[in-house]
Amino acid sequence: MSVFITRKIPEAGLERLRAAGVAFEIGEMDGEKAIARDDVLDGVRRHDVLLSLLTERVDREVLTANPQLRGVSNMAVGLDNVDLAAAEELGIPVGNTPGVLTDATADLTWALLLAAARRVPEAHDYMAGGRYSIWGPELLCGVDVGPGASGCRKTLGIVGFGRIGVAVAQRARGFDMDVVACGSPRSRDAMTAASVEPLEFDELLERSDFVSLHCPLTPSTRHLIGVEQLLRMKRSAILINTARGPVVDERALVEALRGGEIRAAGLDVFEDEPLMAPGLVELPNVVILPHIGSATHETRDRMATMAADNAIEFLRG
């Protein structure tokens, strides 16, 4: 009985497997390299459980490569890289890592929101480029996140009110913001509990000063934000995406940012990762990060141990 781990995971997860007496093989030890598709298929054929990362496509071909496959443990909360319908049909259980990355991802959402509102990367580049010669009243002005000097409360619109959406809303209280949200009918109770106003999606876009995406990627959320939605948003709005890249039509976003249809964007995820839409990186009003929402040592250790625990459970039936 053994586990095939596609790419190197934190030591805490490997320790968990060793402590349980579970043998494992790691496909790609270089933390910065992808594993070849053939090596994934070969690993699945020779082991009983697959422990995958979000960078691997776990489709029907992978799931059927080994008729004895006892489970897939994905070290991520998002499962859009796994063909869940095929797994269900084949009776293969799939695990993910919910809960443990909620706070880290909510924190990073706020880091992006503040950085985009206050133009932190531009200011950093300005300093690093040796351009700071004198303080000026209009130097690198951004926008208030809280009521600030105008006394006007800002509205944060949260799209998808699951664990991370709730945690982002909690943090907004400290900034004295109005919070509105839209999500599945199941999330209505959470909105009531958090004193968040439920809105239809279009109205949320029209009313929000900041729009933050926290929905999973599914066929119905692909390109949820496109040309029409960007036009619906305030010209002063800032869009934050720490969910999944394809939720946003990235080419449409580039045009909207370029044309001033919205003020700015903060992105941790991209439509065709690790690539970015042409022109995105040249824009001054965008903050871009390499999918590091859950990237704290504590969180990644917990994700790795949870993924290892799931793999052990699958081996035990």
Ligand code: DGY
């Ligand atoms: C996830 O878990 O789905 C994140 O995107 C990476 O932590």
